[in-house]
Amino acid sequence: MSTTNRVAQKKRRTHQTILSQEYKPIGECSTLCNCCCVSVQRSHENNAARFLWASKVASHLRISVSQRGFSSVVLKDLKYAESHEWVKTDGNKATFGITDHAQDHLGDVVYVELPDVGRSVTQGESFGAVESVKATSDINSPISGTVVEVNEGLTESPGLVNTSPYEERWIIKVELSDAGEAHKLMDSDKYSKFCEEDAKH
Amino acid sequence: MRGGSLWQLGQSITRRLAQTDKKAVSRRCFASGAADLKKTALYDFHVAHGGKMVPFAGWSMPIQYKDSIIDSTVNCRVNGSLFDVAHMCGLSLKGKDCVPFLETLVVADVAGLAPGTGSLTVFTNEKGGAIDDSVITKVTDEHIYLVVNAGCRDKDLAHIEEHMKAFKSKGGDVSWHIHDERSLLALQGPLAAPVLQHLTKEDLSKLYFGQFQILDINGSTCFLTRTGYTGEDGFEISVPSEHAVDLAKAILEKSEGKVRLTGLGARDSLRLEAGLCLYGNDMEQHITPVEAGLTWAIGKRRRAEGGFLGADVILKQLQDGPTIRRVGFFSSGPPARSHSEVHDENGDKIGEITSGGFSPNLKKNVAMGYVKSGQHKNGTKVKILVRGKPYEGNITKMPFVATKYYKPS
Numbered sequence: 001m002s003t004t005n006r007v008a009q010k011k012r013r014t015h016q017t018i019l020s021q022e023y024k025p026i027g028e029c030s031t032l033c034n035c036c037c038v039s040v041q042r043s044h045e046n047n048a049a050r051f052l053w054a055s056k057v058a059s060h061l062r063i064s065v066s067q068r069g070f071s072s073v074v075l076k077d078l079k080y081a082e083s084h085e086w087v088k089t090d091g092n093k094a095t096f097g098i099t100d101h102a103q104d105h106l107g108d109v110v111y112v113e114l115p116d117v118g119r120s121v122t123q124g125e126s127f128g129a130v131e132s133v134k135a136t137s138d139i140n141s142p143i144s145g146t147v148v149e150v151n152e153g154l155t156e157s158p159g160l161v162n163t164s165p166y167e168e169r170w171i172i173k174v175e176l177s178d179a180g181e182a183h184k185l186m187d188s189d190k191y192s193k194f195c196e197e198d199a200k201h
Numbered sequence: 202m203r204g205g206s207l208w209q210l211g212q213s214i215t216r217r218l219a220q221t222d223k224k225a226v227s228r229r230c231f232a233s234g235a236a237d238l239k240k241t242a243l244y245d246f247h248v249a250h251g252g253k254m255v256p257f258a259g260w261s262m263p264i265q266y267k268d269s270i271i272d273s274t275v276n277c278r279v280n281g282s283l284f285d286v287a288h289m290c291g292l293s294l295k296g297k298d299c300v301p302f303l304e305t306l307v308v309a310d311v312a313g314l315a316p317g318t319g320s321l322t323v324f325t326n327e328k329g330g331a332i333d334d335s336v337i338t339k340v341t342d343e344h345i346y347l348v349v350n351a352g353c354r355d356k357d358l359a360h361i362e363e364h365m366k367a368f369k370s371k372g373g374d375v376s377w378h379i380h381d382e383r384s385l386l387a388l389q390g391p392l393a394a395p396v397l398q399h400l401t402k403e404d405l406s407k408l409y410f411g412q413f414q415i416l417d418i419n420g421s422t423c424f425l426t427r428t429g430y431t432g433e434d435g436f437e438i439s440v441p442s443e444h445a446v447d448l449a450k451a452i453l454e455k456s457e458g459k460v461r462l463t464g465l466g467a468r469d470s471l472r473l474e475a476g477l478c479l480y481g482n483d484m485e486q487h488i489t490p491v492e493a494g495l496t497w498a499i500g501k502r503r504r505a506e507g508g509f510l511g512a513d514v515i516l517k518q519l520q521d522g523p524t525i526r527r528v529g530f531f532s533s534g535p536p537a538r539s540h541s542e543v544h545d546e547n548g549d550k551i552g553e554i555t556s557g558g559f560s561p562n563l564k565k566n567v568a569m570g571y572v573k574s575g576q577h578k579n580g581t582k583v584k585i586l587v588r589g590k591p592y593e594g595n596i597t598k599m600p601f602v603a604t605k606y607y608k609p610s
Contacts, residue, residue: 107265107269107466108270110536110558110559111535111536111559113535113588129588131535131559133270133271133470133558133559133561134270134469134558136535136588
């Protein structure tokens with residue numbers, strides 16, 4: 001069997017494994033992407049990376065489905081804001097990014113406006129912006145704190161926001177001023193439902 | 202040249218809504234809007250191909266399909282794109298006085314056009330400002346075919362009708378027919394001609410940029426113009442609406458998937474790269490064709506004789522030079538968008554951006570806008586304010602991406 005056939009067969013097998021998981025995606029896949037379990041609208045060259053990631057975290061996937069037939073990925077162990085940012089907390093530190101649902105709606109990200117390290121951020125208020133081909137969108141802070149690190153990689157490659165797995169798609173890392181604010185955020189179940197409602201319009 | 206408020210549209214559909222009350226408003230708007238939106242003959246075809254449908258100038262149009270806007274834009278220049286532009290308004294003017302009649306409303310030398318050739322032109326108002334831009338074609342001395350923007354349809358038709366009534370009351374022979382029975386498709390890119398050649402017996406190598414022909418394509422009588430809104434070689438095909446889906450299918454099949462259905466999002470990126478105006482952004486009621494850099498579209502004879510609305514203002518600008526001029530910009534940082542201020546190196550305001558974005562083919566920010574005459578030379582360093590912060594930029598000539606119009610060598 002040629003290399004191309006072996007790769008294709010492996011993709012099909014893993015694809016079937018993902019589909020057989022408890023959470024099945026409903027709706028059509030992009031014809032550009034072999035794996036239908038992740039959000040569509042990505043370019044060809046990122047298929048391989050996304051595919052591997054999808055199979056690795058398959059057990060954590062909870063799929064929410066929009067009426068357009070696109071799926072967005074919502075990870076279990078993160079918290080979510082109504083303005084579509086995700087938070088991963090680790091004691092008094094937290095990492096923020098924008099969700100798969102958000103990047104799907106934005107389209108190709110061409111620029112990310114990052115805050116300065118040391119700047120304070122407030123829950124619900126804007127600290128930066130994400131620009132797509134067609135629009136600009138504010139990034140709101142899901143929890144208050146002080147910026148300790150920004151993802152400089154996004155300056156060179158803003159498209160990481162569209163293509164990277166959640167963990168690499170982080171925008172800033174923050175030292176929290178009030179870890180209790182996390183209780184105001186949604187868990188993955190609530191956020192999935194929230195996205196389904198959002199997708200109905 | 203074509204379209205409408207595409208930028209505003211892009212903002213309204215992709216901006217994430219943070220507040221619940223904003224969401225409630227958008228829900229209401231969508232609920233009432235969806236029922237009133239017009240659909241082209243290809244609506245179901247778009248949906249079946251994964252088209253993301255959005256409201257545009259009163260129509261439900263595809264902003265993109267399954268591929269991203271960036272991929273789609275690049276594909277047009279590498280292979281080709283098929284656009285549904287049936288929302289635009291095509292009409293025919295007929296009668297032995299249709300040429301002198303149209304000349305009262307546009308800046309083109311219509312009488313000087315050879316039969317079967319056309320040009321971009323501007324409908325002007327009394328102040329010399331642009332009512333709309335349009336591609337007009339003299340089919341014969343007694344038949345002119347023209348296409349106007351979807352967003353300006355009602356305005357343009359009312360304007361033409363009002364002047365036609367006055368013209369006829371003085372004994373002029375002119376009538377019109379609005380081609381609502383036809384759909385306009387645009388086929389653009391390097392594969393446009395080879396693919397279309399499979400569907401017609403006429404030799405397309407003899408049809409040059411700006412030329413027009415009525416011919417059989419895929420079994421139906423079509424109006425074919427070698428023109429477009431991307432800077433690439435390509436065609437606009439006016440096909441009877443009942444054959445539009447078949448023609449679209451045939452084009453996609455003959456290209457073996459290389460020519461892709463392409464939405465309005467990529468169309469806007471392509472025209473921006475080609476340095477073409479978008480009416481509503483880069484051209485408006487208060488901007489003259491001279492200010493917009495379209496002096497070449499004002500026929501030589503017309504510059505001497507006038508005879509169109511606002512001629513006195515325009516002729517004076519041709520003599521003295523306009524006070525503002527449309528120019529192109531490169532910039533660093535976030536893409537410059539419509540209404541961003543342009544400052545000189547000292548921080549004084551010298552102009553404003555009217556269209557801008559990220560160029561998928563050049564992989565850099567491009568924009569166009571107006572600056573004070575005197576500050577408009579290529580290479581002039583500027584600062585563009587985006588969200589209150591200044592970013593380095595410079596004025597550059599357009600088109601940003603070289604055009605590939607099919608002209609005789």
